Amino acid sequence: MTYVIHGATGAQGAPVVSALAASGRPVVPLARRAGAAAQGPATVAAEYSSAQQLTDLYRGAAGVFVHLPLGAEADRVRYAHNIVAAIREASPARVVFSTSGSGGGGLPEPADSAVSTVTGGLEAGDISYAVVRPRLFLENLLLPQVVGAAREEGALRYPLRADFPVSWASHLDIADVVADLFDRPDVTGIIDVGQLPAITGPELAGAFGAHLGREVSYEAITPAAFGTSIAPLLGEGPAAGVAGLYRALGELTDHAIAPERSAQKLLGRDPRSTGRWLADLGL
Template identity: 25%
Template sequence: MIDRSKPILVFLAAGVQGSAVMHAALGRGLKVRALVRDSNRATALAAPGVELAEGDLGAAASLTAASTGIDHAVLQVPIGPAETMAMQAGNALAAFKAAGIKSFVLKLASASRPAPCEEPSFIANHRIEEAARACGIDFAIVRPTMYLDNLLKPSALAEIINDGVFAPPIPASQRIAWTSADDCAEAALTLLERGAMGGDHRIAGPESLAGDELAERVSASLGRAIRYRGQPLDEFERDVDVAMGPGVGRRVASKFRYFATYPEEADAILARPFAPQSGLENFRPKSVERWVREHRLCFTIPST
C-alpha cells in the first residue's frame, strides 16, 4: 500500500503525459512531487498537494535529490535518440536506487521489439526496459496504443477546426484502439496504489477503429463533420522538418514507416481493444466519444 503522507515523484510533469499523471494522482487524494527543469517556468503546476522539484534527466545528482524521501515514482523520458533516452533512464534508475525508492511505473511511448529491430524508438524502449529489469526495484510497465491527444497538437487542432480534417501519418485502413494520456495515467496510478508490480500493460481503448470510423465518432461528439486523411509519410517528414529542423522528420516518422512495412506488427501493437489484465481487472478505458466530449472546448471554432 502507498504511504499517502509521502508524495509520488512524477517525471516530465510540465508535459502532456506527466501532467496527466499529476492530475490523476491529485484526483485520488495523493500528493505529488512534480519534476521540472525550471520551477520558475512551471508555476502553472502549483496546486494544493503539489511540490515542485527541479531536476534534469541528464544530471544524475539532481535526480537523486528529487527522489530523496520518495517511495514511489512514475518514470517517463522524452522521445529522442536511443542513446539519449537510455542515458536519461539510466540516470533516473540510479537515482531511484540511491534514494531507496520502493517501486515505480515505467511509462513507455509505445511497444518495443527485441533485437533485431531497426526502428529507433523500439530499440530505445527495449534498452530502457532491460535497464529497469536490471536495477532490482519493483516496477510495472504501461504503454499506449496511440494517443487521442494527438488530435490536440496545435497543427492537428488547427486543421480540425479550420478544415474539418484529421490527418495523422497513418492510413485510414489501419485499425487502432485509440487510448489517451488520461487513461494511461489512471492505469499507472491504479498499479501503484495496488502494489501490482511486475506486469507489462498495453493500454488501449474499448474499440478498434479504422480512420473513417474514428472520424465518425469525433464528428458525432462535436456535432460537425470531421474527415480522416492518412497523410503520406514523405509529406509528414517535410512538415516536421519545417517545424522542428532538418532530419527530425525522418526520426519521428520511423515508427510509422515500421507500421507500414510490417502490418501484422502494427495490428498487434495498435488494433486490439483493451482486455482486463492482472492489476487492472476493473480498469475501464474511455470511449472516443467520451474523450472528445471532455475536450470539446479545445475544438471550439474561435469567434471572429
Template identity: 30%
Template sequence: MLVYGSTGTQGTPVVQKLLDTGTRVRAVTRDAARAEHWKVRGAEIAVADLQHPDTLAAANKGISQVVLQLPLQYDFALHETYGRNAVDAARAAGVELTVFNTSAHVLQDTDVHAYQARQEVIDYLQSSAVPNIVLRPTFYMEILLGPWIRPGIVEHGVVAFPLPAEFPMSWVSAGEMAAYGVSALGRPELAGSTFDIGGPEALSGNDIARCFSEVLGKEVSYAAIAPDDYERALAPVFGPTVAFEVASQVRCIIERGDGTVEMTETAAQFSVSPTPLVDWIRQHSWDN
C-alpha cells in the same frame, strides 16, 4: 510519490489523479514556475534535470514509489542517459516500485531506433534492483490536438494522419493512460510485468472522422498521408533526422498490419474506466 514530467501531457493527469485521492506527491520539473499550480494544490516541487544525477538524487530522497515518463527525445543516446539516470536515482534511494510509461510503442525485432532506445531503458530498469511495472502505450489521442492536425479538423473538417484509412489502431487518452499508471502503483505484486496499453476501441481513420462528425455536428473526413510524404512534410520543421525517425515508426506499424491491443486481460488487472474517442473529443474545445 515521485512523478516525472509533472507539467507535461502525460505527467499532468498522473499528478491530478494522485492529488485527487489525497496522495502526497513530489512533482519533478525543470522549471519551478511551471509547477506552481501543483504547489498550490499541496504537492511538493522537486526541481531536477534528467541530465544531472545529483538533482535526481535529491528528488528521490525518501521516496518509495515513482512514476517515470521521459521527454520525447530523438537524440537516442540522450534518451538512454535520461532513463539510466532516473533508474540509478531510484535504486540509490531504495525505491520500492517504479512504474515506467514508455510514452509510445515499443515494437520488438525492428531496426527502428526509437523502439530500440526505449527498449534499452526498459532493459536497464528490469536488470536493476528496482521493482518495476512497464506500461507501453499506443498512439495518444492528444496527438490529434497537435498544430499539424487540429487546424485541419477545425478549419477544413479533415483529419490528416499517416495511417491508411482502414488501418485499426487502439488509440488511448493521456488521462486513461495516467489511470493505468496510478492503478499500477497499487499493484506491487505485478512487479516484473510489462503491459501494452490501448484504449477501449480499435479505430480506423474513417472511424476517427465519424467520431468527430458526431461530436462536432458537421461532416469530417479522413485523409491518409503516405509515410514518405509525412517525412517530407516534417523535415523542414524538425530536421531530416527527426522526420526520418518519426516516419520510420509509422512505416513499421503499418508493416505489422494491425495497431490494436487486446485489453481484456490487462483491463482485468487494473481498475480503469475506459475513455472512448467521442468522450475525449467532447472534453476539448474545437473552436477556431
C-alpha cells in the same frame, strides 16, 4: 512518503500529478525548471544528466513515475542509465515507467535503446515496478493541421492506411493507469494501454464528426507529407523520426494492444473512447 513525477509540466506528467493530487497523495513534481504552480505544489528542477540528483529525489519515495524526454537517442540512453542507477541506489517503493508509445504492436525496441535500458534495468532489479506501454496517443490528433482540417474542412488527415486498426489512448488514460498501478503493487511487468477493439481511421473520423456536429471523412496521407507538415513545430530531426515511425507502421497489419496484458484485464480500467476524450477536452 511522496510520489515523484517526471515531466510534471508536460503532456504525460501533468495529468499524473493532477490524478495523484486529486486523491490527496503528496506529489513532488519534477521539471526542467523549478517554479510556482497555479494549482498544486511547485515544480522541482531535475536534470536527467545527474544520477546523484535523481537518487536524492527518489530516496524514500512511495512511487516514481518515469518517462523519457524527446531528444537525441544518445542523450536518452545516457539519461536511462542514470535513471536505472538512481532507482537501484535509492530503492523507492514502486516505479512506473511509460514507454511513451515506443515498442509493442509489432515494432520491436532495439536492445540498446533508452526504453529497453530502463525496462531491462527494472526487470533485472528487485524494485516493485510496472511498465505502461501505449501505442499511439490521441493527443497526436490535436496538432493544428490535423484537428484544424477536421474542424474547418471536414477531413481528418493522418499518415495511416484507412484500414489500419490502432489501440489509441490518451494522456488522461495513462494518468489513470499510473495512479491505479501505484495502488496495485501486485500488478507488475508490461501493461498495455489502449482501446479495444482497435479502431480504424474512418472510425476515428466518425467520432470527430459526431463531436463536431458535421461530417468528417478520413484521408490517409504519406508519412513524408506528415513529417514535412510538423517540421516547423518539432524541428527537422524529430519530424523525420516521426515520419519514420509511420513508415514502419505502414508495414504492419495493425497497431493493437494484446488483451491479455491490457489495463482492461489487469486493472479493470477501460480507456476513454475517442468521443469521450474529445468531450473531456472540451474541444
